[in-house]
Amino acid sequence: MGFKKYLDKLVCYEAGKPIELVVRDYGIYEDDIIKLASNENPLGTPKSVIKAIKKEAKNAFRYPDDSAFELKEALSKKYRIYPSNIIIGSGSDQIIDIIIKAICNKDTKILMSSTTFAMYEIYAKQNEANIIRTKSGIHNMDEFINEYNTIKPSLVFLCLPNNPLGDCLSKDEVYKILDSVSKDCIVALDCAYNEFAKYKDKSKAIIPNELIEKYQNVVYLGTFSKLYALGGMRVGYGIATDSIIKTLSKLRPPFNITNISLKAALTAIKDKKFVEKTLKNNFKEMEVYEEFAKENNIKFIDSYTNFITFIFDDMLDSTALTNYLLKNGVIIRDLKSYRLNAIRITIGTKEQNKRVLKLISKYLHKVI
Numbered sequence: 458m459g460f461k462k463y464l465d466k467l468v469c470y471e472a473g474k475p476i477e478l479v480v481r482d483y484g485i486y487e488d489d490i491i492k493l494a495s496n497e498n499p500l501g502t503p504k505s506v507i508k509a510i511k512k513e514a515k516n517a518f519r520y521p522d523d524s525a526f527e528l529k530e531a532l533s534k535k536y537r538i539y540p541s542n543i544i545i546g547s548g549s550d551q552i553i554d555i556i557i558k559a560i561c562n563k564d565t566k567i568l569m570s571s572t573t574f575a576m577y578e579i580y581a582k583q584n585e586a587n588i589i590r591t592k593s594g595i596h597n598m599d600e601f602i603n604e605y606n607t608i609k610p611s612l613v614f615l616c617l618p619n620n621p622l623g624d625c626l627s628k629d630e631v632y633k634i635l636d637s638v639s640k641d642c643i644v645a646l647d648c649a650y651n652e653f654a655k656y657k658d659k660s661k662a663i664i665p666n667e668l669i670e671k672y673q674n675v676v677y678l679g680t681f682s683k684l685y686a687l688g689g690m691r692v693g694y695g696i697a698t699d700s701i702i703k704t705l706s707k708l709r710p711p712f713n714i715t716n717i718s719l720k721a722a723l724t725a726i727k728d729k730k731f732v733e734k735t736l737k738n739n740f741k742e743m744e745v746y747e748e749f750a751k752e753n754n755i756k757f758i759d760s761y762t763n764f765i766t767f768i769f770d771d772m773l774d775s776t777a778l779t780n781y782l783l784k785n786g787v788i789i790r791d792l793k794s795y796r797l798n799a800i801r802i803t804i805g806t807k808e809q810n811k812r813v814l815k816l817i818s819k820y821l822h823k824v825i
């Protein structure tokens with residue numbers, strides 16, 4: 458067949474285990490399953506959004522507003538930018554895809570950290586681009602600058618904060634990297650969790666209007682999937698200069714966001730109470746995990762996100778622990794696929810976290 462040869466080498470993305478699968482495989486009641494594997498908001502869909510979705514349902518027969526006028530207006534107010542500085546994607550995933558498509562082929566290099574968001578690699582491979590990684594898993598400013606100068610990539614990904622490790626460069630460090638990058642290299646700042654980082658430590662906050670005024674070769678990526686609890690609605694966005702947005706928009710599939718998703722995002726962005734509650738719960742409960750780790754001599758990375766990463770070294774096997782939790786109805790993320798003996802747990806509600814930590818504690822007593 459006439460398919461491109463390199464497709465033979467590509468493998469499909471493997472998403473986290475869905476709840477339905479655990480129901481089927483282990484015979485556990487759906488209501489007894491806790492999923493803390495995909496960094497979803499544990500508070501669930503905001504009530505205001507459920508109402509808005511129901512109201513919008515009657516418009517399902519219509520095509521959505523392809524210009525996403527209302528949502529761009531709301532985002533431009535939030536960030537003090539112009540609607541012409543915004544592109545809306547079906548998740549920020551789609552913007553990552555579009556950026557790579559716009560820049561990369563088999564002769565281009567993309568620089569990223571050695572342990573970072575898996576989608577960069579997936580889309581890079583779909584375009585046959587070459588991936589170059591810094592030595593450290595966590596983002597290291599000097600390594601990024603040195604690697605940049607050595608390999609001169611066409612595209613750099615900074616994940617701020619970094620999924621799946623939780624570390625985050627400060628704004629000053631990011632600006633130092635940007636200062637040493639030439640204007641013909643695009644730098645994508647993946648800020649999927651930046652609202653969480655900003656809440657914990659102001660020095661980590663990336664401010665889109667200041668960013669694109671200072672640098673003309675950057676794209677800020679945001680999403681409604683994490684803080685705003687809309688993973689299933691698939692809404693993300695990119696912020697950049699008019700000129701970059703114009704170019705990226707040529708690759709955006711028409712009608713890529715449903716009218717129901719547009720309304721959901723528009724409603725969520727206005728629900729300040731929900732956002733505040735999410736951030737408060739997250740960092741209060743993060744402390745519970747940190748305390749647990751300290752008490753049990755488990756290494757963890759100081760996290761600026763809605764998840765925490767435990768590193769086990771030779772204490773235990775992360776896959777065995779993940780399977781033990783799964784059998785007991787708790788889904789978390791094993792980081793073996795990142796070549797780490799570690800797990801990533803999304804911070805849940807108080808009750809969920811209690812149950813998870815009780816199980817981990819039981820497991821520790823069993824194996825150690």
Ligand SMILES: *Cc1c(COP(=O)(O)O)cnc(C)c1O
Nearest residue numbers: 548549550574620649680682693
């Ligand atoms: C979740 C996530 C995204 C985007 O997710 P979408 O649902 O596609 O908006 C982007 N980057 C990182 C690092 C993420 O963790």
